[in-house]
Amino acid sequence: MTINETSYDTVFGKMAVEQGFCTDAELRHSLEELLSRRKINPVMLKDLMVDLGYITQNQAERLKKSIKESKAAAHQIPGYQILGKLGAGAMAIVYKAKQLSLNRTVAIKVLPKRFSENPEYVERFYKEGQAAGKLNHNNIVQAFDVGEAGGYHYFIMEYVEGKTIYDDLAAGKVFSEDEALDIVIQVARALNHAHACGLIHRDVKPKNIMINKAGVVKLADMGLARETTDIEAAQTEAGKAYGTPYYIAPEQIRGKIDIDGRADIYGLGATLYHMVTGRVPFMAEDPTDVMRKHLKEQLIPPDHINTTLSAGISEVIEVMMAKRKENRYNNVEELLEDLEAVRNGQPPLRAHKRFDVSALEQLEIGEAIEAKPNIDIEETLARYRIIMVVLGAIAGALLLTTILLLLSS
Numbered sequence: 001m002t003i004n005e006t007s008y009d010t011v012f013g014k015m016a017v018e019q020g021f022c023t024d025a026e027l028r029h030s031l032e033e034l035l036s037r038r039k040i041n042p043v044m045l046k047d048l049m050v051d052l053g054y055i056t057q058n059q060a061e062r063l064k065k066s067i068k069e070s071k072a073a074a075h076q077i078p079g080y081q082i083l084g085k086l087g088a089g090a091m092a093i094v095y096k097a098k099q100l101s102l103n104r105t106v107a108i109k110v111l112p113k114r115f116s117e118n119p120e121y122v123e124r125f126y127k128e129g130q131a132a133g134k135l136n137h138n139n140i141v142q143a144f145d146v147g148e149a150g151g152y153h154y155f156i157m158e159y160v161e162g163k164t165i166y167d168d169l170a171a172g173k174v175f176s177e178d179e180a181l182d183i184v185i186q187v188a189r190a191l192n193h194a195h196a197c198g199l200i201h202r203d204v205k206p207k208n209i210m211i212n213k214a215g216v217v218k219l220a221d222m223g224l225a226r227e228t229t230d231i232e233a234a235q236t237e238a239g240k241a242y243g244t245p246y247y248i249a250p251e252q253i254r255g256k257i258d259i260d261g262r263a264d265i266y267g268l269g270a271t272l273y274h275m276v277t278g279r280v281p282f283m284a285e286d287p288t289d290v291m292r293k294h295l296k297e298q299l300i301p302p303d304h305i306n307t308t309l310s311a312g313i314s315e316v317i318e319v320m321m322a323k324r325k326e327n328r329y330n331n332v333e334e335l336l337e338d339l340e341a342v343r344n345g346q347p348p349l350r351a352h353k354r355f356d357v358s359a360l361e362q363l364e365i366g367e368a369i370e371a372k373p374n375i376d377i378e379e380t381l382a383r384y385r386i387i388m389v390v391l392g393a394i395a396g397a398l399l400l401t402t403i404l405l406l407l408s409s
């Protein structure tokens with residue numbers, strides 16, 4: 001027996017972890033304990049976690065209050081009937097609802113109150129919401145509306161009946177190369193469309209990639225503005241609400257303002273890395289250590305972890321995850337060319353054309369290794385053809401000379 005994915009206890013537990021009040025392991029232990037006590041001595045997860053000393057009474061009350069208020073706010077949104085909870089994430093609770101006018105099911109994300117207190121954030125929330133509303137792509141969760149009710153800002157979007165890539169990864173799944181490519185190509189198409197419309201996602205990760213019942217991949221949270229400086233956010237308690245930054249691009253960690261589409265390429269690369277190796281690219285207990293590794297530590301090539309991977313996919317991931325954005329693909333269109341080539345069993349020519357990124361970056365992080373020259377595959381083939389022609393001509397001339405010598409003797 002398990003606990004319902006959207007029960008009060010589940011939402012409470014997820015939020016306790018996301019807010020940095022307790023660890024994943026502590027939550028897991030609490031849930032096991034909850035199940036074992038269910039028949040004889042049922043308790044609320046909230047009280048159990050306080051009893052076990054994993055969270056304080058004060059934290060429990062604060063969480064309870066915010067869940068209650070968020071629910072009350074959701075019920076105040078005019079024109080929608082709340083049907084239940086869909087989940088809780090890094091910064092919000094997501095509800096399933098019925099849009100009464102069109103009689104359709106939608107998903108409503110209610111943001112925490114602290115966002116409303118930051119006028120700059122609210123402004124960006126509406127601006128990006130409008131931009132996301134203009135997007136129209138089969139692989140993007142469609143944005144329907146944004147607004148405010150009971151002091152809470154909300155985002156109304158297409159309801160996706162299915163699961164997230166995170167759900168599969170959390171269950172221990174390692175994706176086959178073909179399946180991973182099929183999913184990542186669909187996400188890349190979504191990003192290509194968004195980037196062409198001037199919108200950067202900034203939070204590409206397994207939890208934001210959903211697969212619906214028909215197997216269509218949907219990129220979620222497009223247009224949900226993140227707070228500006230991720231590093232500050234991640235270092236404060238409030239920031240821990242973002243979860244551990246396993247997929248974040250180095251330039252976002254550095255708090256650069258001019259984030260472009262290449263940050264999304266990094267996030268997608270880190271996601272693909274996790275899917276095909278079963279491991280996040282940089283692992284550490286503390287979010288600050290994870291971020292330090294994104295900035296400084298050399299990536300273990302994916303095919304060193306999963307030796308069944310093709311050299312092609314490994315190379316594509318390494319280029320996607322280059323620490324300096326200049327060493328990644330210039331844009332998602334280039335990335336798509338390589339992803340599709342690898343899926344068709346061909347070499348990723350775009351990746352080949354780049355300077356040997358890993359060598360360059362090892363130099364950057366202080367390891368003296370010899371950088372390999374940039375060898376263009378087409379150039380190599382052309383050289384090979386010339387050599388073959390010259391060798392053929394020499395062989396022909398030798399044969400002719402031998403025949404002439406034989407005839408004259």
Ligand SMILES: Nc1ncnc2c1ncn2[C@@H]1O[C@H](COP(=O)(O)OP(=O)(O)O)[C@@H](O)[C@H]1O
Binds near residue numbers: 093141158161221
């Ligand atoms: N459009 C949607 N349709 C159905 N379920 C959704 C939708 N958006 C989010 N969810 C569910 O709600 C959960 C919480 O989402 P979110 O608040 O974006 O947090 P995160 O992205 O960190 O998981 C997701 O993991 C997913 O299970």
Ligand SMILES: [Mg+2]
Binds near residue numbers: 089207208220221
């Ligand atoms: Mg999300």
